[in-house]
Amino acid sequence: MFEYIKGRFEEEGLDYVVLECQDIGYRISVSANTMAELPRIGEKVKVFIHPAYREDDITLYGFATAEEREIFRTVIGVSGIGPKVAMGLLSQFTRNELIRHILGEDAKAIAKAPGIGLKTANRIILELKDKYKGYAVAEEATGGAVEQLRLADNIFNEAVNGLMGLGYSYIEASALVEQIMAPGMSLEDILKQALVSANPLG
Secondary structure, three states, X not given: OOOEEEEEEEEEOOOEEEEEEOOEEEEEEEOHHHHHHOOOOOOEEEEEEEEEEEOOEEEEEEEOOHHHHHHHHHHOOOOOOOHHHHHHHHHHOOHHHHHHHHHOOOHHHHOOOOOOOHHHHHHXXXXXXXXXXXXXXXXXXXXXXXXXXXXXHHHHHHHHHHHHOOOOOHHHHHHHXXXXXXXXXXXXXXXXXXXXXXXXXX
16 A cells, blocks of 8 residues: 655654645654654655554555565554564664674574564574575675675775876876776786787887
8 A cells, every 4th residue: 555655744643654745744754764764854755654544544654665564564564563672673673783693693682673582583583584684695795795895895906006206197197097907807807918918029
């Protein structure tokens, strides 16, 4: 029924906000992490929504990101976990922190959230660890890729600075390094190749 609400941020409480959209004020329960992501009152904001229906009430739960809503929906699928307890978890931990605790089977950490005891924490781990087992691999791969890019960028800059120290302009040095540099090359290899390319008869 609801995907998201985009409107003006009108009011905030301890665990809720009010968004006005087309002259209707929507009271939305949010986690502490989502609250921290919201702009100042009076500004426009987009909040992803999960409605919870009861016989006499509809409660809207809101999230700064679709990823936070995804783990909220996953957690409330665990037996004995309702929306309020799930929001408590997401106020205590970010999505990534919670997944790491689940994968690390750290029931004591999860039990720090309000309304969660060790028994419930262990049930969360038991029911969700297989769902997120690929997360650690993906996170590790992403982290490794970022580290490789960072190292390559450092080598590129050092090579350019080294050539500039030999009298090249920045444009000349960066173009030369860009032309030569290949995965796995060390700074020394790049500088040697650059000097050979610049002075083929030298």
